[in-house]
Amino acid sequence: MSSIRRQLLLWLLCGLALAVVVAGARIYTQTLDEANELFDYHLQQMAASLPNDSFGPLPPSSAAELGAEDGLVVQIWDRNGLELYFSRPASKLPQRAELGFSTVNTPRGSWRVFSALEQNNVVQVAQPMSVRQNLAAGMALRALGPLLALLPVLGILIWITIGRGLRPLDRIAAALGRRTPDSLEPLPEAGLPREIQPLVQALNELLGRLERALESQKAFVADAAHELRTPLTAVQLQIQLAERASTDIEREEAFSRLKRGQARAAHLVQQLLTLARQEPGITPPPHAPVDLAELARVVLSEYAPVAANRNISLAIGETAPASVSGDFEALRVMLGNLVDNAIRYTPEGGAVGIALRLRERKAVLEVSDTGPGIPPEDRARVFDRFYRREATHVAGSGLGLAIVKNIADRHRASILLEDCAPGPGLRVSVIFPQD
């Protein structure tokens, strides 16, 4: 599991360590440069200040004192290469005739050497480079020591700060953990760090959507339970009447009523199930090419007996070749409901037609009837679940058009209700989007 706190701490400390190293290197090189300049000058001065008169070999004791601190070594030769003076016989430098500054590598490290010609003698003053390097290193360490000592303190501070910064997340997690499935009120957004706010806002939006979905489901279940009561009441009463029947005629009548009641309850349950299945957002529709002419033929053969029963002519009119992407089963239910409605509301001897047109390159599925139509003021509401228009004496579940609307919505199709011209009658057009 990745931890923001651990990662942040690791990277911050690595960065800091790197910064310390870089700073140390810079201090070292800078100090070394300055020390070089200073000591070179020192070497020059020293060479110039040496006595010009005759040199005799110095006693070794005094030679040890001279420049011991800075590691300085002095050599003097005469023109003939005769060594006149040597401050430290043990660290004898190679004899060189090169005048001015030079850096000499010896088995005992590199040396900085200044040679000058003083009258007849060559004076050489030398110093090991290690003296300068030690000085620079010491300087760098002294400067960076406190910083290095501060690193653990810094680490602890970072640890605590991140912990405090992330505490709102713990609070949110705890608040969410205590929730019951139906408490979907938004989380408080006040006082949150700016980094966490988008997360909480997104969560709140999701909670809002969930709540709306849950509300609509609850409303649906409540509506469904309420609507189921009516056919079940009818069935219960019909059963009791059948039980009470004392003559064959009474019994026959009671059973025929009971059958109608049972058929109605079954139809309502079927419609409820269909509607629940077609509720948007429950399952994504399988999308395959659907031949609308084929669809019309299937629905026609399904409803032809029902129409014939009521002496209504059911026919397919214009069939433009059109195919849409969608769910064949769902579209069959949709067209079936439209045709079923048309047959229910059309008086006996009327006509119901299915047509397939192309309007502005959009596929349009039309169902027209010779029924009473729907007045314009009712047209928006007829798609509501369980909405049944007043003064219709046609039995129905009040769900047919709600199902049609759900399926159309899932196919991004729009529905248009119009009066037939010439009337009377209703024409329902399902207009599919252009592919």
Next chain:
Amino acid sequence: MRLLLVEDDAMIGESVRAGLQQDGFAVDWVQDGRAAELAMDANAYDTLLLDLGLPRKTGLEVLAALRRRGNTIPVLILTARDAVTDRVKGLDAGADDYLVKPFDLEELAARVRALLRRKSGSADPVIHVGELSLNPATHEVSLAGKPVSLSAREFALMHALAARPGVVYSRAQLEEKLYGWGQEVESNTVEVYVHALRRKLGAHMIQNVRGVGYMVPKQP
């Protein structure tokens, strides 16, 4: 006893009417609120059975208007709304009882009988007039402790008269109590039933008030 049933669902209305008719009630059935008001204006009913979700005028509106006009007819609400708030609203609007769908025909008939009993001011489910006792629930009739067998119509007529002893009912009023709309009323039927009742229960039980109608005399 004549009832007005207001129920918009055809299947339920049909079945309730058939069931209550079998129990000896005369039942008129309408399917919307306006029709209910028209029927109430035109006929005298003993009880109103009212659905709430009605087209054109809701049950509660019908009930409120009824009570505003001072009509005291017993009202039994028949509805699918079972929430406590709905029941309270219905009863507070002036209903006497509340029955939630789906309901049982026997229970419905029993509640109607209870309403009728309360209206007549009696707590005893059995009606006593002198030596005669009538049980509206079981349709059992006894005279001086001996059971008497009455047909459904005979019982309905005797029940109507015995429920309010001393009150004179015209022939037309009695016909109304026996028949709902659309039921064929034969001429002289009331006379025929009165004759049969007198034969079975004794001539003194039903008095003919000449030119007005019939009554069961109050017993001392």
